[in-house]
Amino acid sequence: MQEKALLLRADYPSSDDHRAERLLEFFGVRCQKRRTIEFGLQENECVERYRLVCSAQAFARVVRDLQNVSRNSNSIARQIHSVFLYSNGDPVALANAVSQLSGATISIHRETGGDIQWRIADDPDGMCRTMRDLCIHPAATALRSFDFFHTDGSASSPLIAAGNKAAFLKLTSNGVPVFISSERLIDIDA
Numbered sequence: 001m002q003e004k005a006l007l008l009r010a011d012y013p014s015s016d017d018h019r020a021e022r023l024l025e026f027f028g029v030r031c032q033k034r035r036t037i038e039f040g041l042q043e044n045e046c047v048e049r050y051r052l053v054c055s056a057q058a059f060a061r062v063v064r065d066l067q068n069v070s071r072n073s074n075s076i077a078r079q080i081h082s083v084f085l086y087s088n089g090d091p092v093a094l095a096n097a098v099s100q101l102s103g104a105t106i107s108i109h110r111e112t113g114g115d116i117q118w119r120i121a122d123d124p125d126g127m128c129r130t131m132r133d134l135c136i137h138p139a140a141t142a143l144r145s146f147d148f149f150h151t152d153g154s155a156s157s158p159l160i161a162a163g164n165k166a167a168f169l170k171l172t173s174n175g176v177p178v179f180i181s182s183e184r185l186i187d188i189d190a
Contacts, residue, residue: 005031008039008054008062016088019185020053026188036061052083056094059085083178086185091147098149098180101173102156108147108182116143116162149182 005024009017013035024031036058052062087094091108098106120134148165151158158166159179169180 004048004050005029006039006050006052007031007033008052008058009033009035010055010058011035011037014055014088015187016055016086016184017058019187020055020086022188023185024053049079049081051081053086054083055086055088056097057088057090059083059097060093060100080176083176085178085180087147087181087183089184091182094147094180094182095149098156098169098171101178102171104151104156106156107150109150110144110147116165118160118162118167121157121159121161147182149180 007017007021007024021031021033031053036054039062052059054062085094085097095106095108116137118136118138120131146167148167149156149158149169150164151166151169156166156169156171158168159170160166160168167182169182171178171180
């Protein structure tokens with residue numbers, strides 16, 4: 001089975017889709033590009049497995065497709081290795097997509113508090129590796145300018161978090177790991 005990165009774009013690619021493409025290029029990740037209307041899960045035995053990279057709005061369409069075929073979650077897990085979901089600046093769309101995937105209500109808010117210690121998860125899967133359990137204290141001005149997930153901790157695994165606030169989450173939907181950033185991707189061309 002061959003795994004491929006697939007940048008799934010909305011019907012009209014956005015600047016955020018371009019940022020994702022540039023980041024993939026920067027890190028040497030070759031990818032295919034497809035619009036959401038061109039994406040569909042195959043009903044037959046598939047030899048390709050995708051690592052999806054897309055925005056919340058583009059993924060909303062995919063979520064509907066996944067729910068329609070959720071009766072056969074083994075088929076989904078065979079065809080989608082993982083999903084990296086980024087914000088396109090619409091926190092409502094992102095919160096709705098994450099809530100749909102997790103089955104729990106997850107909201108997104110701006111941070112209003114002061115000095116908070118953020119921690120990289122000491123996850124049992126070893127995903128964070130050398131950075132695990134690293135603590136940082138971002139400037140209060142930086143915290144006030146970003147959106148963060150507010151979770152109850154039951155439906156997702158915060159990978160970068162402070163208390164019940166998270167900047168990066170991991171959850172599993174139909175056997176597929178989904179990684180979600182609460183903020184927009186950086187613009188490496190800026």
